[in-house]
Amino acid sequence: MTADFSEIRRNEHLPARIASHIGREIAEGRISPGDRLPTEHLLAKTFGVSRSVVREAIAQLRNEGLVETRQGVGAFVLGPQGRGSIRIEQTALRDPETFRSLFQLRMPLEIEAAGLAAIHHDDTDLKKLDDALARMTGAEKWTDQGIVADLAFHRALATATHNEYFLLFIGFIAERISLAINAARAAAILEEIVEATIAEHVAIRDAMVTRDPMLARAAMRSHLIGAAARLELTLDIF
Amino acid sequence: MTADFSEIRRNEHLPARIASHIGREIAEGRISPGDRLPTEHLLAKTFGVSRSVVREAIAQLRNEGLVETRQGVGAFVLGPQGRGSIRIEQTALRDPETFRSLFQLRMPLEIEAAGLAAIHHDDTDLKKLDDALARMTGAEKWTDQGIVADLAFHRALATATHNEYFLLFIGFIAERISLAINAARAAAILEEIVEATIAEHVAIRDAMVTRDPMLARAAMRSHLIGAAARLELTLDIF
DNA sequence: ATTGTAAGGTTGTCTGATAACCCTATATTC
DNA sequence: GAATATAGGGTTATCAGACAACCTTACAAT
Known part of the structure; x- marks a missing residue:
């Protein structure tokens, strides 16, 4: 028992x-x-x-x-006027449906960010991205280290948009999702899943450096769809 | 003295x-x-x-x-990590570049929301949308009344996604933008602009009821691009 | 009609005490 | 010797009661 x-x-x-x-x-x-x-x-x-x-x-x-x-x-x-902040209770994300909602929200943001990053990134942004990728690959198993690196990757991409709000919102959402996943995972994560995840991140990185926004968007799109599938989420895709 | x-x-x-x-x-x-x-x-x-x-x-x-x-x-x-809430200072939006950044963030969210709303809306949602439209049309000039109705329209659309986070984020962002616009406008707004705006909203509404997500997205997309143009914003579009 | 005053209610701040909790060191037990 | 219990001191969390500052209202005084 x-x-x-x-x-x-x-x-x-x-x-x-x-x-x-x-x-x-x-x-x-x-x-x-x-x-x-x-x-x-x-x-x-x-x-x-x-x-x-x-x-x-x-x-x-x-x-x-x-x-x-x-x-x-x-x-x-007070009225809805001047509610200066957005807050998400971490406990609410334990509900699968709620979690799915947040993931669904994340998708268009990350995809758009990938497109903007393809246009606006500079060498500093690229270096941050590669650092995160290196830490992801370096982590033997998908330990906390790997999760931190994953978050860092998405933050770096958001930074590369050179739009402060993308960083603010994506950083916020991605972290909430990351925490929720981290809290929920009971079983160890399979090797192949890790490898697939890393491969997808590399694909995003490579698409971005081509400076083709549509390519970068597509790469991010497949990554998120893949991630959702690994989490057994069914999203509305079109 | x-x-x-x-x-x-x-x-x-x-x-x-x-x-x-x-x-x-x-x-x-x-x-x-x-x-x-x-x-x-x-x-x-x-x-x-x-x-x-x-x-x-x-x-x-x-x-x-x-x-x-x-x-x-x-x-x-604590480190910069883990700040449990998002906050936007209204004053920051007086800077045109910052305002543009927020508008750029809003685009993918609203477009995705239009697509989701096309799929998930029910009669109650449609009624709210039509109410907002009626109030928009009814307002003789584009007074505060019209601005409130515009906000209500976008909130109603976000509600129709049946995803609480879309409502939370879009409501938050749209309101910030609305307030910033409201604070900035010194001159009265031209009749034709109002008419164009209303026509675009109707187009979004009609696209949504067809339950075709791509159509709804396209309608929302042109609306936002139009709105940006009227505000003399140049966004990255692809 | 205006101004002054008093009363009652509410939030703001203070004081002191107790509970819950964490850490460390020491004692106990095997 | 190593693991476990126990005790002590320090810190935050909560409680209880009091007084101060402030607002509103009603009524009296001018």
Whole structure:
């Protein structure tokens, strides 16, 4: 029998749980922009925690731009205006369907990035890419080292677009996906899969240096489709 | 003489000031990734505030992904890796080059979303889309009303993908762009531009209902290219 | 009609205490 | 000798209660 440690899941930070609970209430429209949240005292009593915890939760929501607090008045829900940040809960990616959604989002970004990188990359970008490739090949087995190198490759490619937002978004998404894969993999990963992955990365690299955007896009496209297949994901492809 | 009220600037939230102070220490390299922050007690004594304030400041840094706290051990500075959220400063978009970068990022996302929406949309989605279109057409001039409707259209399309992340990211990006445009326009917008914009949106809508993803993508593509041209942006197109 | 004042409620900050947790060193057991 | 228990001290997490700062409202005073 195999052990099941799933239920020892620790507290995971009390304020964060309360913040995401309230955040969900807002996201799902049970509290509307302009509404006032219950007082901290009341929230504390409702959740059965101390006021410190509630305060920290509200502070988090304030940082995320979801609410605004006015001393002596209360905490108010803000409109979709000015929500200055995007946040993804890592735990949500344990759901296969959610994971698939994020992977689907990643595809057009990476493909476009490959095309832009083909146009805009310079020698420095190419060197970073080759460094990452070397580390990928060098790693005997697909250890953590290899995963870090994979992430570095995609970050390097995004950097080569010379568009800061591609780096920001791809780096963010790729890392979330990488973490989720890393957390989920129970079995060791097969040699041949590693070899296929490396071969695909080399293909992307080679396509990029030709400076043909369509070639680079195609290479990235097959890589992502291949990766999805290895993860047993079925995506909408066209 | 004109009054000068600049110095009455209020407290501006004690924890926020301390958080940004520590954040600056990190940004400017006086504390390196991996280092441990002083203990909360010590920080409280150093800044001359209570531990609650220090805790809230550290909580803010943790939300921003700058530090990680481990109970019983301390608070540690994180590397640029693993920042759990994406944030875009609205002010940055005043720079035309930066604005262009974000618009370029938006393109592949919206195009892919149009394709997915063609496949996955249901009647509810279509209704939302038509509502937005109606509000766009209804607005006599291209007032705020029209801008809101435009945003609603793109959000409705993203919703129709039935992929939560497309909605999250497109909603976020489209809003930033919309705000930036709104802030920049000084002159009134010409009638013909409005008409062209509406016509393009209708084309997207009609392409989507055919359930042909390539058609929907093409429609969205021409819309974005058209919009970019009207903004006098030159994008990399292929 | 305007201004002053008081009351009540809410967030902001302070203080002190206890729980949960981590690390290290030492003792214990085999 | 090596592995395991136990104890101690330090740190963050949470709790509890209090007071300060501030806003709103209502009412009184001018």
